[in-house]
Amino acid sequence: MPTDDRVLLSVRDLHTTFKTDDGDVKAVDGVSFDVHRGEVFAIVGESGSGKSVTSMSILGLLPPDTADIQAEGILWKGENLLEGSAGRLREVRGKEIAMIFQDPLSALNPVHTVGKQIGEMMRIHEGASRKQAKARAIELLKLVGIPQADRRVDMHPHEFSGGMRQRVMIAMAIACNPDLLIADEPTTALDVTVQAQVLEVLLSIKDEIDSAIMLITHDLGVVAGLADRVMVMYAGRAVELGTADEVFYETRHPYTLGLLASLPRLDDSGREKLIPIKGSPPSLLRRPSGCSFHPRCPFARVPGICNETEPPLHLVGGMAHVSACHFAEDMKNVGVAELREEETLA
Amino acid sequence: MTDAQIEPTEVRVAGSDVLVEARDLVKEFPVRGGVFGRTLAKVHAVSGVNFTLKRGETLGLVGESGCGKSTTGRLLLHLIAPTAGQVFFEGHDLTTLSRKELRKLRQRFQIVFQDPYSSLNPRMTTGNAIAEPLRVHKGLSTADANARVQELLQLVGLSPEHANRFPHEFSGGQRQRIGVARALALDPDMLVLDEPVSALDVSIQAGIVNLFRDLQERLGLSYVFIAHDLSVVKHISDRVAVMYLGEIVEIADRDDLYARPSHPYTQALLSAIPLPDPKRERSRSRIVLSGDVPSPIDPPTGCRFHTRCWWRQELEAGGQDTSICVDEHPDLVDRGNGHPVACHFAEVNAQVV
Numbered sequence: 001m002p003t004d005d006r007v008l009l010s011v012r013d014l015h016t017t018f019k020t021d022d023g024d025v026k027a028v029d030g031v032s033f034d035v036h037r038g039e040v041f042a043i044v045g046e047s048g049s050g051k052s053v054t055s056m057s058i059l060g061l062l063p064p065d066t067a068d069i070q071a072e073g074i075l076w077k078g079e080n081l082l083e084g085s086a087g088r089l090r091e092v093r094g095k096e097i098a099m100i101f102q103d104p105l106s107a108l109n110p111v112h113t114v115g116k117q118i119g120e121m122m123r124i125h126e127g128a129s130r131k132q133a134k135a136r137a138i139e140l141l142k143l144v145g146i147p148q149a150d151r152r153v154d155m156h157p158h159e160f161s162g163g164m165r166q167r168v169m170i171a172m173a174i175a176c177n178p179d180l181l182i183a184d185e186p187t188t189a190l191d192v193t194v195q196a197q198v199l200e201v202l203l204s205i206k207d208e209i210d211s212a213i214m215l216i217t218h219d220l221g222v223v224a225g226l227a228d229r230v231m232v233m234y235a236g237r238a239v240e241l242g243t244a245d246e247v248f249y250e251t252r253h254p255y256t257l258g259l260l261a262s263l264p265r266l267d268d269s270g271r272e273k274l275i276p277i278k279g280s281p282p283s284l285l286r287r288p289s290g291c292s293f294h295p296r297c298p299f300a301r302v303p304g305i306c307n308e309t310e311p312p313l314h315l316v317g318g319m320a321h322v323s324a325c326h327f328a329e330d331m332k333n334v335g336v337a338e339l340r341e342e343e344t345l346a
Numbered sequence: 347m348t349d350a351q352i353e354p355t356e357v358r359v360a361g362s363d364v365l366v367e368a369r370d371l372v373k374e375f376p377v378r379g380g381v382f383g384r385t386l387a388k389v390h391a392v393s394g395v396n397f398t399l400k401r402g403e404t405l406g407l408v409g410e411s412g413c414g415k416s417t418t419g420r421l422l423l424h425l426i427a428p429t430a431g432q433v434f435f436e437g438h439d440l441t442t443l444s445r446k447e448l449r450k451l452r453q454r455f456q457i458v459f460q461d462p463y464s465s466l467n468p469r470m471t472t473g474n475a476i477a478e479p480l481r482v483h484k485g486l487s488t489a490d491a492n493a494r495v496q497e498l499l500q501l502v503g504l505s506p507e508h509a510n511r512f513p514h515e516f517s518g519g520q521r522q523r524i525g526v527a528r529a530l531a532l533d534p535d536m537l538v539l540d541e542p543v544s545a546l547d548v549s550i551q552a553g554i555v556n557l558f559r560d561l562q563e564r565l566g567l568s569y570v571f572i573a574h575d576l577s578v579v580k581h582i583s584d585r586v587a588v589m590y591l592g593e594i595v596e597i598a599d600r601d602d603l604y605a606r607p608s609h610p611y612t613q614a615l616l617s618a619i620p621l622p623d624p625k626r627e628r629s630r631s632r633i634v635l636s637g638d639v640p641s642p643i644d645p646p647t648g649c650r651f652h653t654r655c656w657w658r659q660e661l662e663a664g665g666q667d668t669s670i671c672v673d674e675h676p677d678l679v680d681r682g683n684g685h686p687v688a689c690h691f692a693e694v695n696a697q698v699v
Contacts, residue, residue: 046547046548046549047547147637161638161639163638164638191410191411191574191639192410192574192575192576192615192618192619193410193614193615193618193634193635194410194638195618196617196618196632196634196635197634197635197636200632200634218547218548219620220548220622221619221620221621221622221627222620223622224620224621224622224623224624224626224627225620225621225624225627227624244624245624245625248622248623248624249624249625258549259548259549260622261552262548262549262551262552263548263552263577263622264551264552264555264575264577264578264580264581265577265621265622265623266576266577266580266604266616266619266621266699267621267623267626267699268577268580268581269601270580270581270582270583270600270601270604272581273556274552274555274556274581275552276549276550276551276552276553276556277549277550277552280517280519280520280550281547
């Protein structure tokens with residue numbers, strides 16, 4: 001077990017399986033990563049890649065009767081949360097690790113004022129009085145940039161716009177100065193100009209309370225603007241992990257490259273042909289043999305390897321840039337431009 | 347010539363290359379309440395929108411939620427009647443046609459919705475769903491309809507055997523292809539595409555965008571592409587109109603709009619879009635708007651954007667008098683920027699991308 005004191009959260013070999021009538025769905029299938037103090041760690045993937053289930057598993061938010069969580073360890077500051085009591089997990093959750101959800105309207109209670117909901121965190125975790133809690137709630141609303149905070153604190157969620165509600169969620173999450181904020185698609189439901197506002201708040205808050213952020217998103221643009229390190233997930237597994245620059249500029253997994261090539265970019269001329277990834281993501285009930293990505297991979301030309309052997313994550317560059325592709329080294333000379341060229345020739 | 351100044355006679359000329367024209371389109375929805383359901387207020391969803399769509403052209407209609415882009419799309423197809431203004435399709439004023447005439451003309455313009463799962467009947471096979479418009483409008487026999495269905499499925503990149511399956515058996519991208527096949531069944535001239543790729547994962551989205559481009563080339567279709575994402579719009583549109591609170595604030599050819607954005611709102615919108623490029627993101631300066639979009643029930647006076655306008659704030663800080671923004675509504679005209687802009691102080695800012 002690592003004893004690196006930069007490491008805040010260490011997830012080791014996490015497996016989360018859902019029992020369904022059709023069989024076991026391996027939503028997360030052997031994922032390991034560390035989140036360091038003060039960093040923004042992004043988990044990127046498309047629908048069904050297991051990125052949200054990963055965060056829910058860490059916090060123990062999945063229903064225990066359908067979700068089975070197995071791991072070598074989920075170490076929070078060295079303490080294994082899987083072995084802790086439910087009471088201990090409740091202590092950590094909300095106080096030390098807080099979560100921001102995608103849809104604030106369904107995550108906020110419609111019948112209580114936002115002040116009460118923000119204050120509840122301090123009342124439960126810090127035993128604050130009602131008066132103290134309200135004063136702190138006003139302070140927090142100011143911090144996340146809500147105008148007229150002393151008036152707004154007595155309003156209900158429906159009186160706020162989408163962007164303002166997401167700010168309330170952030171205020172609630174940072175109420176107890178958590179060491180780690182898990183933000184699950186925090187801006188996906190928002191308009192782009194409001195997204196810019198919320199991301200700005202999130203970054204300034206991070207410095208203010210000196211916490212780390214685990215950002216879960218499908219948006220590579222948001223990742224590029226925020227993340228220090230990135231983990232790309234596909235079909236319940238990590239396929240590439242490295243610093244943001246490594247993953248974007250020295251891409252070593254065909255899936256990551258596929259995502260980048262399919263993305264329409266604002267700084268393109270608009271005449272480029274976008275390259276979709278062929279096919280669609282596999283059913284987690286029947287995962288393809290070998291590398292899960294091989295049926296869709298433009299480079300899987302080696303029968304007997306890609307479709308038979310599951311590629312392990314291995315070091316491909318830098319200090320800790322890893323990829324789960326048998327031919328990661330061959331990707332040194334392939335970028336989005338080359339992929340587009342190849343597509344045009346074919 | 348600008349869109350705002352098209353002469354009325356021009357579109358009525360047969361054989362003109364203008365397919366559709368929206369003229370001074372206004373749509374207000376009543377807000378009812380009280381015991382007797384009186385109209386308490388009006389939502390100003392679309393307020394005086396003008397544009398033309400040429401044959402074979404794609405017009406991108408961009409804006410954030412509540413800007414009136416989808417309402418404009420529905421007005422174009424006459425799915426809802428405008429409060430004021432007209433829509434001309436090849437010179438026919440849709441607002442004056444009888445129901446029978448309208449129904450006949452409707453074959454030529456169709457819509458593709460954002461969420462194909464809710465727009466397809468879950469209990470109808472794909473084949474039947476696509477054949478339905480053929481039977482209703484053309485009265486085709488089952489055999490003829492089936493042959494056409496096979497053809498359409500292939501056209502959108504699906505295989506003929508997919509005709510016997512139900513919507514739930516398809517992935518999101520495939521379902522959107524079915525929505526497109528259905529819209530194409532009657533050989534339309536124009537498609538209104540209302541956020542057709544917004545619900546899809548990026549790796550799938552690219553395939554659908556390519557499909558639209560390909561179909562346009564093969565069938566000579568005209569598109570009105572409604573979206574909130576300026577980067578997708580850039581990859582499909584010939585011209586782009588940016589909407590804010592029910593009005594077009596800037597309209598231009600694609601290259602011109604992205605190279606020379608001149609309305610402060612367009613600039614803010616462009617600068618807010620994150621690029622998948624960490625180094626550029628670190629060096630980019632972003633225009634962050636303050637506040638939220640005002641309510642369309644009671645839109646601001648003068649320029650509707652003035653309450654959030656960063657450019658006005660900057661000009662004011664520099665000592666300039668900007669009271670005109672509050673008092674006077676800016677017309678959508680060319681102010682020396684090469685294309686129409688509805689801003690009293692329009693100035694090109696190419697630094698935002």
